Amino acid sequence: MKNKEQLFEKIKGKLIVSCQALPEEPLHSSYIMGRMAYAAMLGGACGIRANSVEDIREIKKTVSLPIIGIIKRVYEGSEVFITPTMEEIELLYQEGVDIIALDATDRIRPDGKTIHEIFPIIRKKYPDQIFMADCSTYEEGELAYELGFDCIGTTLSGYTSYTHGQKLPDVELIGRLKRDFELPIIAEGGIWSPEDLKAAFERGAHTAVVGSAITRPMEITKRFIQAIS
Template identity: 40%
Template structure:
């Protein structure tokens, strides 16, 4: 299986339930993942080694693995340690995503990338800026994601909508481009592809039932108030 060819032109579903919510169990995540593939997903993004290990036997599509941590001395949350890379690889990840921003971190991106390559996986750089993407490509990342645009101090003003400009800028760099972050409707997914993405990741709108329920509840409440 050529992983990038399998993902190219397709949809990746990020099966990440709300932390400590009623759906935050490996067996439920595995069921979500299987349902996403049944619906046509070309790939999956799964957080945590236990969740990934539960999903891997259920699907044959590529899996992007991440491990999130909340650190006291760093804003970096996505796969910050080499040991995280090893855990994800052992659980069956084809691709391992990591925070590729230039922020204080416990281990260097060079070390993280070396560990991903040593594990035989592809590296996905979760970026916030064009400079992040340039650096990640130079270091050997196979996929550039717009994942962190709008979620760093430097990019805080981009927190509305999909960062189509960054997608286009990454396309010009020549790497495989993953549109990710605030892709909440089919129309936005189509716009991301039109802007130059090779694939699109959708998470909250498909797998975080609490959040999506809130969107509809807010709309209903506003309509009631406007009567």
């Protein structure tokens, strides 16, 4: 897939900025996320990770960078909420995002299937789409590689019940995945400082996604408050 190789070369060794705000957050607004993404582009970002078709469309108005698209949706009875079903994948595919990221953990999905069962169906339906596996463990990364994902992210390390408390960023996981699998490894999760980012690249990350430390002022403020309380 020629375009895939070009895309991964374009983002290699660079920074992707995640521009997301959930409904309960003060900056929840497609317009604001569009401005966030534009600011990130001006600052030197090589790509944007965004949640929802509405935000992605707004971002595209002023930003010409590759987009990792997700749709966060909570379904009763499942812990999987990052692009959890075929419905969300279809919406992102129709929108034309460069990369679709989805939960690739070992957890049962809203449709009752595992990633092992559903991804072959997804890959067959969308053979030319680039897919990113949001993983939390080495074993999940290994399975994502075997299933035919195009890149592996450490996105969910520390955010599943069985990785809770994991020190972030999970540079050890980045290093192991890089060592064993010939796929771009995308560092994501818990990168709060330039030093964290540097550590991720030193372990072999192809690119890295930084979100909260750049685009979530409420969370940034809380960290400063904790330092003085």
